[in-house]
Amino acid sequence: MAGSRPKSGPTMHDVAAAAGVSQATVSLVLNSAGGSRFSAETRKRVQDAVDTLGYRTNAHAKTLREGVSGMIGFVGDSVATSPFAGAIIEGAQQRAWEDGLLLLTVNTGGDKELEAASLDTMLSYKVAGVVYGAMYHRRLDVPEALTGVPSVVLNSQDRDGRVPSVAPDEVRGGYTATRRLLDAGHSRIAFFNIQSLESGLPAAVGRHEGYLTALGEAGLEPDPALIRFGRGGEEDGYDYTMELLTANKPPTAIFCGNDRGAWGAYQAVSDLRLSIPRDVSIVGFDNQAILAPNLRPGLTTLELPFVAMGRRAVELILQDTEPDGRVELMECPLIERNSVTRPTEMP
Incomplete structure (x- = not known):
């Protein structure tokens, strides 16, 4: 009929009638109130009625009330x-x-x-x-x-x-990445950071601290010639890897501050006709789903939680x-x- 309001759907009263309980009981059950006041059978009757009728609570009214x-x-x-x-x-x-x-x-x-x-x-x-x-x-x-x-x-x-x-615990992450390479027997471990320390970026500062801590625990002095500060891009990983692996005393392992840098490192190793991990081991950071598992070989990396x-x-x-x-x-x-x-x- 013209001008009539459409039916708004089942009400709490309808649920109460179908379940054979009072409207107050329905309200208390649906709002998890009343504790053990209601038996499991009563709660089940209310829930069955809700499911059968397709009843939905009035979220706006609940907001006003609570x-x-x-x-x-x-x-x-x-x-x-x-x-x-x-x-x-x-x-x-x-x-x-x-x-x-x-x-x-x-x-x-x-x-x-x-x-x-x-x-x-x-x-x-x-x-x-x-x-x-x-x-x-x-x-x-x-x-x-x-x-x-x-x-x-x-x-x-x-x-x-x-x-x-x-x-994320950046310091612990940097430590874990470096420790993994140390445990594999590496002592000349390069580190490609994603920003300068002056940037104050927690990831850059923390991962660098973790790297230094792990080296210190192993009794190793950090070699400034093996540390690079970039912008976290693929091109940095490529350039730094080319530079270090063609030096007189190259690293045997690289900790890349992120997976994009590791991707660049992979490309440089390939262009040098070397092999990962036979010639150089690499650890990344981030565990980017579209990148880390799909590199060949798969990239060992730290996952941001x-x-x-x-x-x-x-x-x-x-x-x-x-x-x-x-x-x-x-x-x-x-x-x-x-x-x-x-x-x-x-x-």
């Missing part, structure tokens, strides 16, 4: 377009879903106006908290808008030390962690493939 929605916000600069986006969002989404929450994700592309508008919208939805993610590990400024809502910085650190952060970090960030929000500026560093696992073996004499 002051918080069933969502967690996720704001990232360019995280959705980075090679690691799927893993970092997957981890956050998995953990949110385990508590019945949805992840509301916005990729800002570094646009501060879009970021501000996104945060305003999320806060208007009364999200339970906000994960503020970054494409790469750095120290960043957290928007003032997050002051009044549970927030966690993901894959970076709050420059002001107010908001909890979850990030994006799924675990995403989960942990949401967990901190669910625990209603105080904004104490803590920095939780998560281990980067070593992924063994076939690019490392014992050293042999170079021709």
Whole structure:
């Protein structure tokens, strides 16, 4: 009939009638309230009625009643377009879903106006908290808008030390990579960093520190001639490898600060008609899914723990962690493939 309102779907009253219980019972069961007040049989009757009728709770009404929605916000600069986006969002989404929450994700592309508008919208939805993610590990400024809502910085650190952060343990990662080569018997280990130490980039500073620590433990003095500081690109890995492997006293192993640099190193080794790992062993960092497993031989590398970090960030929000500026560093696992073996004499 013209002008009549369409049926909005089954109501809580319909569920109560189908289950043979009161509407209050349905509300308490669906909101996990009442504890052991209800028998397993009662809860099953309610759930069966919900499934049969296709009932959905009124999320807007729940937000008005409880002051918080069933969502967690996720704001990232360019995280959705980075090679690691799927893993970092997957981890956050998995953990949110385990508590019945949805992840509301916005990729800002570094646009501060879009970021501000996104945060305003999320806060208007009364999200339970906000994960503020970054494409790469750095120290960043957290928007003032997050002051009044549970927030966690993901894959970076709050420059002001107010908001909890979850990030990779770069120092331990650099140590593990170098230790793997030392354990294989190498003593002349080159290191190609992804930035200068002056940049302050945690990945560059931390991986370099881990490299030096591992050498020191092995009683080895770092050789400045084997250390290079680049921009983390394929071309740097190629140029540095060509330079060092044609020197009078070449390294027998290379720790590349990222997988892209390792890719360049592979190409240089091929052009020199040498072999990996027979002539030179290589370890990377990142475990880029489209790169590391597909090199020949497969690249031994450190994996950035994006799924675990995403989960942990949401967990901190669910625990209603105080904004104490803590920095939780998560281990980067070593992924063994076939690019490392014992050293042999170079021709």
